[in-house]
Amino acid sequence: MARAPQAASTREPYEPVAWRDGRLWLLDQTLLPEETRYIPLDTVEDAAEAITTMRVRGAPAIGVTAAYALAVAAASAPSGVVAAVEEAARRLGATRPTAVNLRWALDRVAGRVAEATSDDAAREAALAEAKAIHDEQRDADARMAGLGAALFPSGTRVLTLCNTGPLATAGGGTALGVIVEGWRTGRIAEVLACETRPRLQGARLTAWELQQHDVPFRLIVEGAAASLMASGRVTAVVTGADRVAANGDTANKIGTYMLAVLARHHGIPFYIVAPVSTLDPHT
Structure with missing residues (x-):
């Protein structure tokens, strides 16, 4: 049993999943600990690949990532946002079926989008629900x-x-x-x-x-x-x-x-x- 080396802390906060300036960013976990690199997930396929290859892993983090990925799908759809989000949810739902948080998050965002009365409202609903899921996760983690x-x-x-x-x-x-x-x-x-x-x-x-x-x-x-x-x-x-x-x-x-x-x-x-x-x- 080896004692791990006590390397100096970076003392900098790290965000495994983040929505910044209208884009979804992910800390690529496959590169750790040798390299700390954030990658953009600009399409649903980018997000699906990240989940499948374990660039993001952990059931709650997968759920948060998938929620934001539906916001990406909504933002990139020129029209028919509800249908685009439903299709994206089907694609993402097949990436990691053992993580119940994934389906839970997808259903929440898709459900909110389905209630929207216009494409613009659907885009806003998708991002708002994804952010709410992320905020709730932070609060739950602090409580736990x-x-x-x-x-x-x-x-x-x-x-x-x-x-x-x-x-x-x-x-x-x-x-x-x-x-x-x-x-x-x-x-x-x-x-x-x-x-x-x-x-x-x-x-x-x-x-x-x-x-x-x-x-x-x-x-x-x-x-x-x-x-x-x-x-x-x-x-x-x-x-x-x-x-x-x-x-x-x-x-x-x-x-x-x-x-x-x-x-x-x-x-x-x-x-x-x-x-x-x-x-x-x-x-």
């Missing part, structure tokens, strides 16, 4: 961070999997947002981040985000989790979720089930941190 951090007693040693920070939500993060808040408030004493194979979201993205927030951590392989729990090095496990079913069952990154079973065996609290938009009452 405070509520989640309050669950930890002082001295908590927390283990997490994959990436669940701002990169994953376009806000403050779900599980990682809780961890950052727990560190800032003095409740968390140590953070163990799983590298998360095969795409290494923990090693590439979570490590990068923790450095941006000046939170010290150790990067571990998932195979070390059992021995660390058995030796008392872990006192809480926190992850996010792609989908939460009506009965509370959770779908998430491969490896989450393993950690849940290990935590139960060792009597360690296991928490899922997810916004309402991740709940799927139909499953």
